[in-house]
Amino acid sequence: MFTRAIVRTPGRSMITGLSSADLGIPDYHLALKQHAAYIRALERCGLTVEVLPADEEHPDSTFVEDTALLTPRCAVITNPGAPTRRGESANIRAAVTRHYPELEEIESPGTVEAGDIMMTGNHFHVGLSARTNAEGARQLIALLERYGHTGSVIELKEVLHLKTGVSYLEDNNLVACGEFLAHPALRRFNIIAIPDEESYAANCIRVNDRVLMPAGYPLAEGKILSADYAVTTIDVSEFRKLDGGLSCLSLRF
Numbered sequence: 001m002f003t004r005a006i007v008r009t010p011g012r013s014m015i016t017g018l019s020s021a022d023l024g025i026p027d028y029h030l031a032l033k034q035h036a037a038y039i040r041a042l043e044r045c046g047l048t049v050e051v052l053p054a055d056e057e058h059p060d061s062t063f064v065e066d067t068a069l070l071t072p073r074c075a076v077i078t079n080p081g082a083p084t085r086r087g088e089s090a091n092i093r094a095a096v097t098r099h100y101p102e103l104e105e106i107e108s109p110g111t112v113e114a115g116d117i118m119m120t121g122n123h124f125h126v127g128l129s130a131r132t133n134a135e136g137a138r139q140l141i142a143l144l145e146r147y148g149h150t151g152s153v154i155e156l157k158e159v160l161h162l163k164t165g166v167s168y169l170e171d172n173n174l175v176a177c178g179e180f181l182a183h184p185a186l187r188r189f190n191i192i193a194i195p196d197e198e199s200y201a202a203n204c205i206r207v208n209d210r211v212l213m214p215a216g217y218p219l220a221e222g223k224i225l226s227a228d229y230a231v232t233t234i235d236v237s238e239f240r241k242l243d244g245g246l247s248c249l250s251l252r253f
Contacts, residue, residue, distance in 0.1 A: 001208055005047045006095050006251040010035055010062040011054035017242040018060055018082060020160065024241060031238035035062065038212075038249055041232050045207040047252070052095055058088050062239070063248040066113040066131075066161075067092040069140070070253040071124075073147040075100035076140060081111035081131030092251075099253065104143045110136035115161030115248055120168045124151040125185065127162030154185050163247050165199065169206045173227060175220075177202040192227055194220045203245030205252070212246055 010031045017026070039049050055061040060082070067088045069076040075096050077089050097103060106112045116127035117140070124144055126137040134153075141151035158179045159165040166180040169192070177194040180186060180202075194202045201220035204213035211224055215233035224231055236246060 002045070002047055002252045004099065004253055005042050005049045006052065006064060006092075007035070007039060007042075007049060007249060008052040008062050008064050009054045011056040011059065013056045013059040014062060014242065016059045018084065019242050021241060021243060026238040026241045028238075031062075034235055034238055035249070038234055038236065038246070041212055041234055042207060042250065042252075044232070045210055045212075047207065049250075050095060052092075055088070055091055058085060058091070060085055060242065060244075061088050061091065063115075063242075063244050064088075064092060064251050065248045066115050068096050068251055069112075069114045069117055070096070070100070070251050071119065071144070071147070071149060072253075073149065074104055074143070076104045076106065076112075076143055078112040078114055079106040079108060079110060079136065080113050081129075081133065081136075082113070085113075096251070106136050106139050109133070110139045112136035112140055113161065115163050116156075118162055118166065118168055120189075122149055124149060125162065126151055126153050127156045128153050129156045129159075129161060131161065152185065154183065160243050163203055164243075164245065165202050167202060167204050167206075167247065169204075169211060169224075169227075169229065175202050175204055175224065192223050194223065200240060200245070203247055205247050207252065214240070214246060 113131040116132040118125045166176040174189040177199040198217040198220045201217035211229045215235040
């Protein structure tokens, strides 16, 4: 059960954030409304949400998930692979320390963004991507093993982050699309397959008794509902323009 979440208010500078998509410039005021709706959804799932102020120096800083990994046994401050995001880890430290007094860290030349980390029970899958390198993954898995967790790597071919294309919904169920549908490392899971035209919806989150997923993807929503999950949809169109998804917007613990 999650009881808390940490989020960061989008800054006006978000319009200059990183993006590989050609979906236009984010509407800052609409993003604020969508972010507020996201917070309300987390609260309705029973979470106490700590809202951090905007960090205008870092346009992508609303995507707090990438800056830290919070597990039941330890917290790890990451070292983002995107150079413009490196300062975000230091800025999340104070908030995380309030809940985890002792922190572990990924050190250069290792890089890790936690959008590349998927927890399945006590095991952590770490995506090797343009943002998370082999040295970062090695450091992370070594740290996790010190706390009784296990980890393994998955080399990504098509997506920005691991959780761009696959999400764990507990109960041995994975929502997946594209390269993850038949990936040998995920063979033991039940796969809820998301069609290519709705692949953005593969990034969703299980929060206690509900699955939060992006609005506007009826085929994906139907598949998750058919797997007997309660679903809440949230419009995150402005964050999609920055390659961000639902999981990116919070640290849940």
